Amino acid sequence: MDLKSSHLSSVPAEPVIPNKSRLGTQSSLLTYSQQDLPLSPGKYSRTGSRKSAASLDDVRSNGWLDAMMASSPPKKKPLKGSNAQFSSIDFTVEDYTSSMVDHPSALDYFDKIIDGAKNKKVAVFLDYDGTLSPIVDNPDCAFMSEDMRATVRSVASYFPTAIISGRSRDKVFDLVKLTDLYYAGSHGMDIICPFSQTLSNNHPSCVKSTDHQGKEITLFQPATEFLPMIDEVFKTLVDITRDIEGVKVENHKFCVSVHYRNVNENNWTTIGQIVHDVVKKYPRLRSTHGRKVLDIRPVIDWNKGKAVEFLHESLGLNDRDDVFSIYIGDDKTDEDAFKVLRESNRGYGILVSSVKKESNAFFSLEDPTEVMKFLQLLVKWKRQGERNTSEL
Numbered sequence: 001m002d003l004k005s006s007h008l009s010s011v012p013a014e015p016v017i018p019n020k021s022r023l024g025t026q027s028s029l030l031t032y033s034q035q036d037l038p039l040s041p042g043k044y045s046r047t048g049s050r051k052s053a054a055s056l057d058d059v060r061s062n063g064w065l066d067a068m069m070a071s072s073p074p075k076k077k078p079l080k081g082s083n084a085q086f087s088s089i090d091f092t093v094e095d096y097t098s099s100m101v102d103h104p105s106a107l108d109y110f111d112k113i114i115d116g117a118k119n120k121k122v123a124v125f126l127d128y129d130g131t132l133s134p135i136v137d138n139p140d141c142a143f144m145s146e147d148m149r150a151t152v153r154s155v156a157s158y159f160p161t162a163i164i165s166g167r168s169r170d171k172v173f174d175l176v177k178l179t180d181l182y183y184a185g186s187h188g189m190d191i192i193c194p195f196s197q198t199l200s201n202n203h204p205s206c207v208k209s210t211d212h213q214g215k216e217i218t219l220f221q222p223a224t225e226f227l228p229m230i231d232e233v234f235k236t237l238v239d240i241t242r243d244i245e246g247v248k249v250e251n252h253k254f255c256v257s258v259h260y261r262n263v264n265e266n267n268w269t270t271i272g273q274i275v276h277d278v279v280k281k282y283p284r285l286r287s288t289h290g291r292k293v294l295d296i297r298p299v300i301d302w303n304k305g306k307a308v309e310f311l312h313e314s315l316g317l318n319d320r321d322d323v324f325s326i327y328i329g330d331d332k333t334d335e336d337a338f339k340v341l342r343e344s345n346r347g348y349g350i351l352v353s354s355v356k357k358e359s360n361a362f363f364s365l366e367d368p369t370e371v372m373k374f375l376q377l378l379v380k381w382k383r384q385g386e387r388n389t390s391e392l
């Protein structure tokens with residue numbers, strides 16, 4: 001595989017922090033003190049009755065609870081007066097407001113999409129949860145169907161294909177179980193791609209390694225120094241939330257997820273407050289919302305959009321003018337990737353959603369079933385093109 005390299009283009013950065021270190025984090029905040037944690041598990045009761053009224057007001061006045069409720073269907077409009085910023089929470093959650101715009105169906109507009117891809121090098125990027133698999137109550141049971149697996153295998157046989165997930169890379173590989181793909185876990189903070197000496201020379205976070213089959217690959221992990229911190233936060237959150245029924249805390253290696261899908265709504269404020277209090281102790285971490293999940297991530301200038309750019313580079317696509325990439329995803333974190341494709345005019349983002357949302361994607365698909373249909377059309381189009389070429 002062609003492995004040319006060039007510098008990554010830049011996309012709008014995450015929150016700007018002065019005094020940046022190599023990781024884009026505040027050098028004066030590099031020291032983490034043990035005295036900051038752990039928080040006492042007893043501080044939080046299941047109903048939140050032991051919290052101070054002031055801290056509950058803090059959560060409510062900042063609209064955090066509204067965000068947690070709005071972060072997945074059923075959709076509710078944010079309550080009035082919930083416009084303040086919560087200090088450690090990235091509050092740009094899915095926003096079901098009247099400003100939502102419609103995104104045409106990628107199935108209905110398949111011919112138009114393919115018009116843009118003709119005679120170009122097509123690459124496919126896929127989110128996992130809610131895109132290849134249905135959203136389920138237990139994230140450990142978010143399995144993709146065998147039909148979907150066969151479809152993704154076909155896609156990967158014709159196009160460079162990568163899975164970009166918030167899960168750890170190992171977990172998403174265990175779920176997808178396909179070897180001919182590239183994987184980016186932890187929201188793009190853990191990538192394996194074809195081995196490239198040039199990449200290793202350009203990026204200090206790249207190392208040469210081997211994959212599951214013993215093949216040489218490049219491993220890119222820009223947040224390695226956060227591993228002990230993430231592990232500590234994971235253990236702390238497991239400990240503090242152990243008495244809250246239905247909560248699930250996952251360690252995704254470079255980020256931690258706190259799922260509240262199965263938690264009684266009366267306890268959502270408590271969970272929000274717990275995450276806020278823990279993250280507040282770690283200035284180099286931040287929280288973001290997903291679909292009924294709070295993610296705790298390093299504050300580094302890296303996201304799924306950057307991961308797409310990095311994978312373009314590793315696949316030798318950065319220097320080409322004839323690249324057409326398709327990125328399919330359902331989550332807020334996929335917006336960074338949609339934006340990269342939109343601004344670079346190098347393909348289309350496709351949002352998986354059954355409701356209207358604000359998005360940088362061009363098109364939409366309702367659910368994983370429609371994603372599979374779209375991918376099958378893509379394979380059929382490619383096969384037909386090859387057949388036509390061989391008949392000439």
Ligand SMILES: [Mg+2]
Pocket residue numbers: 127128129130131329330331
């Ligand atoms: Mg997803």
